[in-house]
Amino acid sequence: MTFDAAVVRKDxxxxxxxxxxxxxxxxDSANTSQKPRQVxxxxxxxxxxxxxxxxxxxxxxxxKATAAYEGARAACARFIGAPAPRSVVFTRGTTxxxxxxxxxxxxxxxxxxxxxxxxxxxxxxxxxxxxxxxxETGSILRHLPIDDDGRLRTDxxxxxxxxxxxxxxxxxxxxxxxxxxxxxxxxxAAHAVGAKVLxxxxxxxxxxxxxxxxxxxxxxxxxxxxxxxxxxxxVLWGREELLEEMPPFHGGGEMIREVWADRATWxxxxxxxxxxxxxxAQAVGMGAAVDYLEGLGMEAVREHExxxxxxxxxxxxxxxxxxxxxxxxxxRGGVVSFNVEGVHPHDMSTIVxxxxxxxxxxxxxxxxxxxxxxxxxxxxxxxxxxxxPEDVDVLIEAVEKSKGWFA
Amino acid sequence: xxxxxxxxxxxxxxxxxxxxxxxxxxxxxxxxxxxxxxxLCGDEIELFLKFEGDDLQGISFDGKGCSISLASTSMMTExxxxxxxxxxxQVTESIKRMxxxxxxxxxxxxxxxxxLKGVVKYPVRIKCALLGWNTLLEGLExxxxxxx
Numbered sequence: 001m002t003f004d005a006a007v008v009r010k011d012x013x014x015x016x017x018x019x020x021x022x023x024x025x026x027x028d029s030a031n032t033s034q035k036p037r038q039v040x041x042x043x044x045x046x047x048x049x050x051x052x053x054x055x056x057x058x059x060x061x062x063x064k065a066t067a068a069y070e071g072a073r074a075a076c077a078r079f080i081g082a083p084a085p086r087s088v089v090f091t092r093g094t095t096x097x098x099x100x101x102x103x104x105x106x107x108x109x110x111x112x113x114x115x116x117x118x119x120x121x122x123x124x125x126x127x128x129x130x131x132x133x134x135x136e137t138g139s140i141l142r143h144l145p146i147d148d149d150g151r152l153r154t155d156x157x158x159x160x161x162x163x164x165x166x167x168x169x170x171x172x173x174x175x176x177x178x179x180x181x182x183x184x185x186x187x188x189a190a191h192a193v194g195a196k197v198l199x200x201x202x203x204x205x206x207x208x209x210x211x212x213x214x215x216x217x218x219x220x221x222x223x224x225x226x227x228x229x230x231x232x233x234x235v236l237w238g239r240e241e242l243l244e245e246m247p248p249f250h251g252g253g254e255m256i257r258e259v260w261a262d263r264a265t266w267x268x269x270x271x272x273x274x275x276x277x278x279x280x281a282q283a284v285g286m287g288a289a290v291d292y293l294e295g296l297g298m299e300a301v302r303e304h305e306x307x308x309x310x311x312x313x314x315x316x317x318x319x320x321x322x323x324x325x326x327x328x329x330x331x332r333g334g335v336v337s338f339n340v341e342g343v344h345p346h347d348m349s350t351i352v353x354x355x356x357x358x359x360x361x362x363x364x365x366x367x368x369x370x371x372x373x374x375x376x377x378x379x380x381x382x383x384x385x386x387x388x389p390e391d392v393d394v395l396i397e398a399v400e401k402s403k404g405w406f407a
Numbered sequence: 408x409x410x411x412x413x414x415x416x417x418x419x420x421x422x423x424x425x426x427x428x429x430x431x432x433x434x435x436x437x438x439x440x441x442x443x444x445x446x447l448c449g450d451e452i453e454l455f456l457k458f459e460g461d462d463l464q465g466i467s468f469d470g471k472g473c474s475i476s477l478a479s480t481s482m483m484t485e486x487x488x489x490x491x492x493x494x495x496x497q498v499t500e501s502i503k504r505m506x507x508x509x510x511x512x513x514x515x516x517x518x519x520x521x522x523l524k525g526v527v528k529y530p531v532r533i534k535c536a537l538l539g540w541n542t543l544l545e546g547l548e549x550x551x552x553x554x555x
Contacts, residue, residue, distance in 0.1 A: 346448050346473035347417075350529055354413055362448045376449035376471055405417055406474070 003300040009386040011036040011292075022356025025391045030175050030335045030382035031360055032225045033206060035289075039228055042288035046281045053277055055254060069280055072287025073270075076235050079290045080201070080220060081211030087243060089270040090283050093234035094202040095125040097221030098169070100236055100273060101198055102129045104246040105219070106167060109196075112138035115164040117195075119144040119152055119181070120372055121174045124365040126200045130169065140164070144186075146372065150177035150325040157189045165195040172204035172215070176364045176380065177325030178309075178335035180208070187216040196242070202226060206384065207305055207333050209298035212237055224282065228385075229289030233282035236273070243269040250275035301385055305334035308383040308392060312336050315396045319403070324373055334383035337364070340399060342406045345379040351405060352398035359395070416525035417474070424478035429485050434467035439549045443542045445534055450476045452538055456546045463487055463495050463550065468539065475532050480539030482520055487543065492550045499540050499547070506533050 009015050012034045015024055026034060052062040054069045070085065077085045091097045110116060116130050120143050134141045144160050145153045152170075161168065168190040173180050187197040196218040204210060206227035212220050219242070224233035238246075248255055248266050252275035257265040266272045293301065306329055316323055316338050324337040339345060349361035360380040363370045370376065381395055434455035444451045450472030457465035466484045470477070483502075487495040501517055508527055526536045 344473035346450075346532070346535060347475070350413070350532060351417075367449070370449060376451065405414070406422070 003296065003304050003385075005304060005386060005388045008296065009388070011038065012386050013037055013040070015386065019356050019358070020354055022354075023394070025355075025357040025394045027381040027383065027387065027391060027395060028358045028360050029206070029226070029384035029387075030203060030380065032231070033228050033384055034386060035230065036228055036292055038292050039230070039285050039288045043230060043281050043285040046284045050284075051281075054280060055271070065280060068284045068287075069278070072283045072285075072290075075287040075290040077237070079294070080205070080222070080235075080237060081213055082237050083213075084240065086269055087237055087240050089236040089238070089243070089273040090278050091221075091234045091236050091273075092232055092279065093223040093225065094200060094221040095129075095234075097219075097234055097236035098126055098198065098200065099129050100249045101167075101169075101219055102133050104249050104273075105196070105238075105242065106133055107137075108245075108247060110137060110139050110166045113164065114139045114166045115142055115162065116140070117142045117144060117160055117165050117168045117170075117190075119170045120146045121150070121152070121177060121179065121366065121369050122169075122171060123175050123200065123202070124367070125202070126169055126171060127368070139166075143368070144170075146177075146179075146369075149327065150174070150179050151331070152179070152181055152186070154182060154185055157186065161186075161189045161193055161195065163193055165190065165193055167196050167198060169198040169200065171200040171202070172210065173201075173208065173333045173335075174325070174369075175203045175335060176337050176366050176369055176378070178332045178337075179326055180204070180331045180333055182331075183215045183217065191216065203333065203335070206293070207298075208302055218242060224286035224289060227289050228292055229286040230282045232279045233286040235286075240269065243273070246273075248275070249273050252276045254278075296385060304385060305383050308387055308389065309334045309336065311389055312381060312383070312392045312395070315392055316399075319396060319400060321399070324375075324378060335380065336382070337378040337380045339375060339378055340403055343402050345377045347406070348379050348399065348402045351402035352395065355394060355398040355401065357395050357398045413525070413529070416522065420482075420519070420522040420525075421474050421478040424481040425474040428468075428477060428481040430467040430488065431481065432467055432469060434465050437465070437467075439546045441542050441546050443538065443545075445472070445476065445538050447531075447534055448473065450535060450538055452476070452480060452542055454480075454539065454542045454546055456543075456550065458492070458550045461491050461493070463490055463492055463547070466543075472538070473532075473535050475526060476535040476538045479523055479526075479536040482523070483539045483543060486518070486520060492547055496544065496547050499544050502540050503537065506537055 014034045050064040052065040054066040074085045077088045190197045198219040199217040201222040205222035220237045225231040255275040321338040326332045345361035437455040438458050439456040441454045452470035455467045
């Protein structure tokens with residue numbers, strides 16, 4: 001089956017709506033994606049025919065709910081090449097997954113004077129948890145720089161990855177620059193000094209086929225809501241032997257094995273990390289999103305986005321926009337940050353909104369990166385499976401219009 | 408009720424002040440210098456105030472940001488310069504009420520500033536429009552009324 005965005009688009013009920021009386025041109029999928037009917041129907045089906053709590057009750061309905069929930073876990077494991085579903089912990093999303101590592105593995109393994117290495121392009125979700133962590137522990141946070149094209153300075157790895165480094169935490173794909181980072185190269189350097197590697201795959205998972213084994217990651221986090229699934233679900237994958245040794249995260253029901261008045265023992269992984277009633281329908285919806293994307297084929301998704309990105313870069317360049325991030329497409333995803341001289345991104349976003357175009361404007365939860373780029377803000381268009389070249393044309397026309405207002 | 412299309416709002420009001428900001432640059436000497444930003448979009452402002460007794464004798468600003476935040480701040484400096492601290496505070500409160508969508512009888516006193524009302528239709532931009540005003544309100548707190 002060949003990939004046809006115009007057909008894919010029909011799976012998404014939101015495109016039957018209009019915005020400001022215009023055809024909806026949604027170019028903010030790096031922020032959150034739209035949801036296909038297949039995912040929405042699966043969630044409704046769960047509530048209508050399978051809803052009960054999981055792992056607790058012995059009646060048939062609960063078994064159905066448990067099967068749906070664990071089926072979603074298996075899908076989420078398969079999606080990233082994880083060896084076993086038990087190495088996949090359901091969380092609220094990437095932010096919670098990263099914070100889970102902060103409060104469990106990092107507390108156990110990172111001491112005063114040790115170093116955590118992140119990069120200059122991280123989203124706040126992979127920056128703030130570590131700022132807080134080093135303040136609490138007296139450990140040290142370092143940032144691997146980027147070059148002017150928005151690529152990581154891997155030539156500096158020797159300087160930044162040292163015997164003191166205990167954790168390297170980085171994104172697989174930048175939410176601002178679109179850069180796809182050479183995680184394997186960095187993981188090799190980290191492992192050479194005994195450090196662990198946490199991969200923030202929030203931006204990558206919706207768009208790229210990857211495998212935790214090929215990346216040689218130790219932990220990997222991704223979110224449902226950016227990849228056609230509902231909000232409130234995400235994954236932390238970890239190597240089983242690491243998850244086994246980690247202390248629990250939240251305390252509560254389900255995460256225990258045996259409880260006394262003054263102490264308790266912990267459930268097996270991954271349940272040790274899933275205190276309380278999980279976001280069941282959301283997890284099931286995330287599993288349905290995985291099925292949906294696998295049905296399209298992640299290679300086809302990538303191919304489609306490459307075409308759109310190539311076209312968008314070409315068109316934006318032709319109208320004199322400044323583009324941030326790599327210019328070659330081989331290590332770039334479908335996220336394009338840009339500025340147009342004389343038009344502040346906020347003004348642009350408001351003006352193009354009049355034409356039905358949704359783009360993000362601002363710092364994209366990456367203020368240090370904005371400082372590095374030397375701009376207070378950028379406009380950002382991000383593409384997904386339901387976007388077409390026509391969307392790019394409408395964007396360009398709307399951007400031209402915003403230029404006209406300020407001319 | 409003032410009805411302004413987005414294009415009119417930009418073309419007739421915002422762009423004039425954005426292109427030709429009034430009272431832009433350092434004010435020396437000054438009594439108060441406040442630096443504030445809009446964390447949502449990275450707009451930054453420096454506000455300089457000079458007091459003379461109970462009056463706001465001088466005001467200027469510097470910074471970078473979107474047209475709505477810079478134009479609103481420029482218009483603000485024109486409006487409040489020379490007012491008593493109390494009057495400046497009242498104008499600021501009126502603007503904030505207007506941006507909160509509260510209709511008030513005394514909006515005529517705001518003059519040209521009423522044109523900013525168009526921003527209310529674009530809720531995420533209200534923070535842009537109020538950056539200067541909120542900064543002014545903080546600065547006025549530091550103004551020392553003359554002892555009587």
